[in-house]
Amino acid sequence: REKNKYFENQKKEAQKLLEEAGYSDYKNSNQVNLKLRLYKEQNCKCAYSGVTIDLHKLIKDPLAYEIDHILPRSVTQDNSLNNKVLVLKEVNQAKGNRTPFAYFQSGDVKPQYPINNYNLYKESVLGNVNYKKNAKKRGNLLFEEDITKFDMLKQFTNRNLVDTSYAARSLMSTLKNYFSSNNINTSVLTIRGKQTDLFRNRAKSLWYQEHRNKDESLNPFNKDRDIYYHHAVDALIIAGLSNQKTLNYLWNMKKDDENIFVYNKKTGEISAIDPTEDSKLIKFLKDIGNLSSDDFRYSWKIDTKINRKFSDRTIYSTRVIDNETYVINKHSNIYEMKSDYLKEWLTNPEKYEKLFIYHHDRKSFNKIVQAYEQYKHETYPLRKYMEEHGKIKKGPKGPEITSLRYRWKRQGMHIDISNKYNSKNKVILLEISSYRTDIYRNKNGLYKFVTIRYADFFKDSQGYYIDKELYKSKLQDKKIDKNYEFMFSLHRNEILSLKEKDKEKRYYRFTATNNDEKNVCEVKSIDRKDEKRQVFITIGQKTLLIEKFAVSPAGRISKIEKETLQLVR
Structure with a gap:
């Protein structure tokens, strides 16, 4: 609450600065607003050089001053205000992808700057009363470890996990406000990964008790990150916590190397978990445990965005x-x-x-x-x-x-x-990917395809399109004549089935054309990570049937019989 109040005061002071400088009617951007907050926090000086910042230039010239990540974002993944300072453009370029400590040790600091060595810099940080209110930012500014060392990288990873927890709480607060404002009777809470893991382990044990004669690898509560339905199991576990008694179990669970147990927070008394105390919990876990892989649905975001680099x-x-x-x-x-x-x-x-x-x-x-x-x-x-x-x-x-x-x-x-x-x-030049693959079939059941690339698109007042003459030449190149009928287009992450001669029908998630000349496409599995980095299918003489399926956000699947060719004019 104190931190929110501090940041709110910073915003108000930034607006006040605008008014005092004669820009009360100036429609400033979020970037200018952020620069003003940092300007005020840094006592109107560049964080690394100590050079006074020209307020009018800051407001009117977006290129005069830059916002720097104190600790490189590429290492820390920290884009928070606590990792940002306002600096001269030339100073930011000289510092580069280093910590302030490494920058001052490098010898790249100009001697004419008011702050031209690390000792003076450290004094300026410690002497800034605004940083005294913000220990995290002060710690970033005075960080003296080597960020390239493995131990440091590991620490930053752990720090980001904490930040993720904070983000979850922030989202929870936003959702609560939304439901409250719209008079929707809904409870919102956050569940830590450690808690769902404890619950998952308990559920795993219950499954073993119920299925002693089955292979342990079939336990649906095993967490294999290469099998995507583990996300659904986690979601089901969290959904099951709406039962208050179950929630109390979870909150009081602890785990050592061998056992999971419940303890009383007031008395500290420890007792083993007795699942018979919560029949709803047991039934819920058994229901999840009886699910088969066919009970899970998958929905992938289809990529139809055109304006990408090619x-x-x-x-x-x-x-x-x-x-x-x-x-x-x-x-x-x-x-x-x-x-x-x-x-x-x-x-x-x-x-x-x-x-x-x-x-x-x-x-x-x-x-x-x-x-x-x-x-x-x-x-x-x-x-x-x-x-x-x-x-x-x-x-x-x-x-x-x-x-x-x-x-x-x-x-x-x-x-x-x-x-x-x-x-x-x-x-x-390597293409990032093709935009789509258009599937054609002739009266004899022979399949061919045309590849549409991002570079093939033109744009006019009506939007993006493919020139019909260009498309006609693509058809001619692939020897697709009037005996062929357009069936459908495949974009990244759309679902298809493929039946080949002497093989069973297989379902895939489409990726892109891999080799247009050899009629090779790249696909991926729908429900798991593939063992090979790339999986290919060839569309040709051995292809008996290709089908496309529409998938709803909830994973409901339906076959598409035929589509109309899009964006060609």
């Missing part, structure tokens, strides 16, 4: 190896590769056999391995080698070795830009 903009070369075209990638700086990563690439045959240097310059490859072995106890083995011996060279007078090229993956969807380069190998 490639990753990185230029790749390719190589044909054993009649397959592969995309070539590289480790751009071997001296910045960590020990564990180097070990994987230099000692694992599945990895180092993908390296070009291993096949074409074995002596240089062995030099890199020897350098790694010499300094593998270091965080960055090859960096340490470079500091003491210089960069590794191809022979005594050969060029320095900085990067390692390797065979990355089979060429999938791409944009061919070879005509812009003088190269004997194909040069490509």
